[in-house]
Amino acid sequence: MLLVLAMGAGVWTVIVAISVTRVPLSVRVVRSVTLSVKENAYVDAAQAIGASGTRVMVRHIAPQCMAPWLVLATAHLGSVIILEASLGFLGVGVPLPTATWGNMLGGTVSAGLFPRWWMVMFPGLAITITVLAFNLFGDSIRDVLDPKLRGRT
Numbered sequence: 683m684l685l686v687l688a689m690g691a692g693v694w695t696v697i698v699a700i701s702v703t704r705v706p707l708s709v710r711v712v713r714s715v716t717l718s719v720k721e722n723a724y725v726d727a728a729q730a731i732g733a734s735g736t737r738v739m740v741r742h743i744a745p746q747c748m749a750p751w752l753v754l755a756t757a758h759l760g761s762v763i764i765l766e767a768s769l770g771f772l773g774v775g776v777p778l779p780t781a782t783w784g785n786m787l788g789g790t791v792s793a794g795l796f797p798r799w800w801m802v803m804f805p806g807l808a809i810t811i812t813v814l815a816f817n818l819f820g821d822s823i824r825d826v827l828d829p830k831l832r833g834r835t
Contacts, residue, residue: 696775700765704758711754712747719746749827756820760813767809783809 689695719725720743728738763783769775770784778785786805 693776693780696766696769699769700762703765704762708751708754708758712751715747715750716743719743749824752827753820753824756816756823760816763809763813763816 689698725738725742728742766775766782767784767787770782771788773788775784776782783805787802
């Protein structure tokens with residue numbers, strides 16, 4: 683929020699503000715998964731037969747890191763949508779000629795149009811449905827890609 687206030691409202695400012703808050707979380711998770719996969723026997727076996735570090739990373743470690751990263755990315759999509767809508771609602775997001783859900787909600791409140799409930803309900807409902815859809819999509823990706831959950835119904 684301070685970054686947006688310091689740099690002014692704009693699309694790139696919102697992108698930078700969201701990236702600064704989300705990228706470290708993703709990097710931390712991917713790093714921990716990579717360190718745990720690196721300790722597996724098949725990585726040691728690939729290194730023992732003379733595979734290069736790049737080949738080991740691309741063929742053995744990276745595919746094992748994709749499933750957690752995809753689940754994390756879909757979870758982040760929902761929180762990023764809510765964060766952008768919050769910034770737009772507060773008036774520090776994307777400038778007003780650009781239509782965003784946060785601008786729609788903020789414009790309704792600033793215009794004093796609360797008796798017109800549909801102007802608040804439909805953007806809020808769209809945000810809720812979209813975030814829920816991304817979360818359910820992430821759960822289904824996890825169920826499909828996680829080998830520990832394949833035998834369960």
